[in-house]
Amino acid sequence: MIQQPSTIVRTVVNLLVPFIQLFALYAIVHGHYGAGGGFQGGALLAVSIVLSRISNGAESLERFSSTRATVIAAGGMLLFGLVGIVPMFFGASFLDYEGLPLFWVHGAELRYLGILIIEVGIALAVFGTLVLIYDSLAGDKW
Amino acid sequence: MRLLGFALVSLFLALMVYATGGLPDRGNPEAPGHENVWHYYLEKSMEETATPNVVTAVLADYRSFDTFGETIVIFTAGLACIVILMKRLK
Numbered sequence: 001m002i003q004q005p006s007t008i009v010r011t012v013v014n015l016l017v018p019f020i021q022l023f024a025l026y027a028i029v030h031g032h033y034g035a036g037g038g039f040q041g042g043a044l045l046a047v048s049i050v051l052s053r054i055s056n057g058a059e060s061l062e063r064f065s066s067t068r069a070t071v072i073a074a075g076g077m078l079l080f081g082l083v084g085i086v087p088m089f090f091g092a093s094f095l096d097y098e099g100l101p102l103f104w105v106h107g108a109e110l111r112y113l114g115i116l117i118i119e120v121g122i123a124l125a126v127f128g129t130l131v132l133i134y135d136s137l138a139g140d141k142w
Numbered sequence: 143m144r145l146l147g148f149a150l151v152s153l154f155l156a157l158m159v160y161a162t163g164g165l166p167d168r169g170n171p172e173a174p175g176h177e178n179v180w181h182y183y184l185e186k187s188m189e190e191t192a193t194p195n196v197v198t199a200v201l202a203d204y205r206s207f208d209t210f211g212e213t214i215v216i217f218t219a220g221l222a223c224i225v226i227l228m229k230r231l232k
Contacts, residue, residue: 032195130220
């Protein structure tokens with residue numbers, strides 16, 4: 001017997017989702033100092049959306065569509081690729097963050113920033129991809 | 143079309159098998175993986191990347207090309223899921 005999730009489940013999930021997303025952001029930016037990083041943060045972001053999909057159904061799809069997940073995944077990949085390619089136009093090699101055109105930071109700090117940017121790119125790509133995999137398994141229309 | 147796919151896959155397989163010949167021998171003590179490159183990472187990562195977490199520094203800076211490939215693999219898996227599993231709008 002299939003029935004709609006109860007009010008309790010939906011309320012609790014709607015309460016939990018923002019906190020999971022906040023923790024995901026923390027995991028992404030905390031990668032420099034401890035456990036965390038793009039992959040973990042992206043997976044946590046995806047979990048928040050998947051939880052919402054399971055309990056809210058079509059309403060969640062209206063708020064965050066599969067198309068948007070695709071765009072986010074591709075955008076994250078593109079961000080990573082751009083961080084790789086842009087330094088090549090400024091005389092550095094592929095993925096050498098010291099060649100990024102952010103002229104107000106230098107040396108080690110620029111590499112620190114580069115790591116942060118690609119972590120965000122990874123997180124977006126993983127986030128979009130996991131949501132997409134869930135959506136395609138759940139049989140949504142494309 | 144099918145033949146073309148088969149030819150492409152065979153060509154890729156041949157390339158991979160050919161590239162295997164360039165790898166160091168199994169158990170070779172002078173292989174690059176055994177040359178203690180970790181000393182360099184542990185000592186220099188703080189001053190070169192300002193990142194206290196050496197794992198992140200190796201993953202996202204020294205070996206970011208590898209991470210790029212990993213992310214592409216995940217993204218490709220998602221695209222394959224769309225192509226194979228998602229129903230199309232009529």
